[in-house]
Amino acid sequence: MTTIATQRNRVVTEQPEPDDVFVRVSLLGPGDEPGTLAPHCLRYQPISAYQECLDWAVAIADQMAHPLYVVPLNHGDILNTDRWTPFAKMLATLNDQERGQLRQMAIATCANVMRDCDDWHVRADAHDILAQLKVIHHD
Numbered sequence: 001m002t003t004i005a006t007q008r009n010r011v012v013t014e015q016p017e018p019d020d021v022f023v024r025v026s027l028l029g030p031g032d033e034p035g036t037l038a039p040h041c042l043r044y045q046p047i048s049a050y051q052e053c054l055d056w057a058v059a060i061a062d063q064m065a066h067p068l069y070v071v072p073l074n075h076g077d078i079l080n081t082d083r084w085t086p087f088a089k090m091l092a093t094l095n096d097q098e099r100g101q102l103r104q105m106a107i108a109t110c111a112n113v114m115r116d117c118d119d120w121h122v123r124a125d126a127h128d129i130l131a132q133l134k135v136i137h138h139d
Contacts, residue, residue, distance in 0.1 A: 004054075009061040013070040016050050020072040023050045025057055028066035037066065047072060107135055 004011040016023070022044045031038035045053055050072060057068040078084055094102065106129070113126040130136045 004058055004061075006058060006061040009064055009067060011054070011057045011061050011068045011070060013054055013057075014072060016047055016072040017074065019074040020047045020050075021075060022073045022078065023047055023053050024071050024073060025053050026069040026071065027064060039069075044073075103133065107133060110135075 002013050002015065004013070023046075024044050025042045026039045027042075028037045029040045030036070050070070054070045057070050061068055073083075091099075091102075110126040110130050110133075114123050114130075117123050117126070127136070131138065
């Protein structure tokens with residue numbers, strides 16, 4: 001764990017590992033009970049935005065009362081915790097039409113990645129997802 005000291009605060013982070021896929025910035029702020037602190041998390045960003053998130057956190061740290069945390073996450077961090085529980089609950093409420101629309105968006109996104117992305121690892125992942133969705137077949 002690395003701590004970056006600013007003039008009056010600090011940013012806590014870890015260097016991304018090769019299997020990290022997301023980064024999230026958390027700030028401590030007032031909790032539900034008076035006198036308590038609770039983490040307030042910003043949205044998940046792709047791991048490619050790690051340096052941008054870290055730079056942003058360092059830039060605003062002195063304006064905050066408590067440390068900021070820049071946390072890289074891998075699939076294990078995401079799937080073996082309750083981080084995705086709100087998303088899973090939301091997905092469970094979709095009707096057939098909404099699930100179909102979400103599936104079509106995933107297919108279009110993966111097809112765009114396969115066509116436009118320069119990183120063969122990312123293209124391979126998109127290909128695997130399309131195979132799992134049975135959009136492409138290996139005959």
